[in-house]
Amino acid sequence: GAVVSQHPSWVICKSGTSVKIECRSLDFQATTMFWYRQFPKQSLMLMATSNEGSKATYEQGVEKDKFLINHASLTLSTLTVTSAHPEDSSFYICSAKRGDRVFYNEQFFGPGTRLTVL
Amino acid sequence: QKEVEQNSGPLSVPEGAIASLNCTYSDRGSQSFFWYRQYSGKSPELIMFIYSNGDKEDGRFTAQLNKASQYVSLLIRDSQPSDSATYLCAVNRLTNAGKSTFGDGTTLTVKP
Numbered sequence: 001g002a003v004v005s006q007h008p009s010w011v012i013c014k015s016g017t018s019v020k021i022e023c024r025s026l027d028f029q030a031t032t033m034f035w036y037r038q039f040p041k042q043s044l045m046l047m048a049t050s051n052e053g054s055k056a057t058y059e060q061g062v063e064k065d066k067f068l069i070n071h072a073s074l075t076l077s078t079l080t081v082t083s084a085h086p087e088d089s090s091f092y093i094c095s096a097k098r099g100d101r102v103f104y105n106e107q108f109f110g111p112g113t114r115l116t117v118l
Numbered sequence: 119q120k121e122v123e124q125n126s127g128p129l130s131v132p133e134g135a136i137a138s139l140n141c142t143y144s145d146r147g148s149q150s151f152f153w154y155r156q157y158s159g160k161s162p163e164l165i166m167f168i169y170s171n172g173d174k175e176d177g178r179f180t181a182q183l184n185k186a187s188q189y190v191s192l193l194i195r196d197s198q199p200s201d202s203a204t205y206l207c208a209v210n211r212l213t214n215a216g217k218s219t220f221g222d223g224t225t226l227t228v229k230p
Contacts, residue, residue, distance in 0.1 A: 034217070043206075043220065043222040043223060044162070044206070044220050046217065046220075049216070049217060091161075093162075095162075105150055105210040105216050105218065106150075106152055106167050107164070107208075107218060108164065109161040109163065109164075111160070111161050112161040
């Protein structure tokens with residue numbers, strides 16, 4: 001299998017503060033990682049694609065200055081929610097794609113981070 | 119039309135029955151197909167992937183792919199209450215930077 005971890009699993013913060021979420025692939029090298037957001041009872045929404053060593057590619061409508069993504073190594077990507085507001089409260093999930101599985105492209109998901117902004 | 123369509127459900131089956139989950143996709147260039155299971159409040163987990171026409175079996179799960187009809191399905195035999203979850207269908211093409219397109223999911227309830 002392929003294990004992806006996320007930290008923290010949940011966070012509560014005050015409005016206006018910034019929150020950093022880490023996503024790590026524990027037993028494989030992830031050339032590409034993805035960040036999703038999911039509101040209760042709604043489907044996954046892709047926010048951005050993160051490639052090691054290059055700038056993230058954001059989906060339409062996602063503010064890149066608000067959701068800062070850094071993919072500094074083949075096993076770590078971070079998402080920073082800057083100046084968080086209550087409407088940013090959501091379930092943030094990362095996934096990673098194995099570098100040696102170019103054709104199959106299956107994604108392995110982290111356990112998610114539940115963000116609550118007061 | 120959505121790129122990946124699934125019946126939203128909920129789909130309810132009795133314990134021990136076969137659950138059939140269906141998915142259609144619009145991009146004929148799609149090359150690999152995935153089924154993920156998501157329990158309430160949890161993140162998705164990969165159940166199966168398939169890339170050739172036909173059936174692929176793994177334990178109680180069978181994925182079926184028909185590229186001509188642009189249709190992929192997941193059969194769950196001997197359904198258990200622990201199979202109650204939302205099942206997400208995802209499709210991928212090599213040229214799409216590794217991104218998969220997800221359906222909105224079908225919620226399955228297996229009643230004891």
